Amino acid sequence: MPTLYALKPAFQARLRPLADRLAGAGVTANQITLLAAGVSVATGVVTAVFAAHPVVFLLMPLVLFTRMALNAIDGMLAREHGQASKLGMYLNELCDVVSDLALILAFAALFPAWGVVAFAIVAVIVEFTGVLGIAAGAARDYAGPFGKSDRALALGVIGFLVAFGLWPAALTPFMFPALATLSLATAINRIRSGLRGAVEQ
Secondary structure, X not given: OOOHHHHHXXXXXXXXXXXXXXXXXXXXXXXXXXXXXXXXXXXXXXXXXXXXXXXXXXXXXXXXXXXXXXXXXXXXXXXXXXXXXXXXXHHHHHHHHHXXXXXXHHHHHOOOHHHHHHHHHHHHHHHHHHHHHHHOOOOXXXXXXXXXXXHHHHHHHHHHHHHOOOOOXXXXXXXXXXXXXXXXXXXXXXXXXXXXXXXXX
């Protein structure tokens, strides 16, 4: 199913000159991965602590975009500059999950906690089902409709609207349960995709 992940090659093309310069300066993919996670966790903590001041949620779109850029850069450093490693694989997957949890759970300060927690849990399951494609003999699965890039866009838009007082209060009880439902559909999609890929192998 369609997902923003399909735009990743074009996004990477824009960032490739920066990735090349970072590689030339001795920056490693693992350092970028850890930087992205650190920024995400710090943003989640700051947003949750200062949630009484809605403008703090403006950090969400800014940091989510930065995180996606850093994720693209660490991938290019790994693949295109000979930095791929088993440690990098673990860091990439684990840091993504930690970052997601930190950024998603911050919204529990303003939205019903059960919906936010449900979304956070299913987001982890989505990434787990993607990784399990490898164990099933297929490939790392990025099927949609609501993968990492889509989650980032949704959270960024919500954060932007909250920051500027534009969030429609009537949607508050339903937003995160809806995102959790889309994520559950994505997990099911990835399982089906992985099973098909394993059979074709």
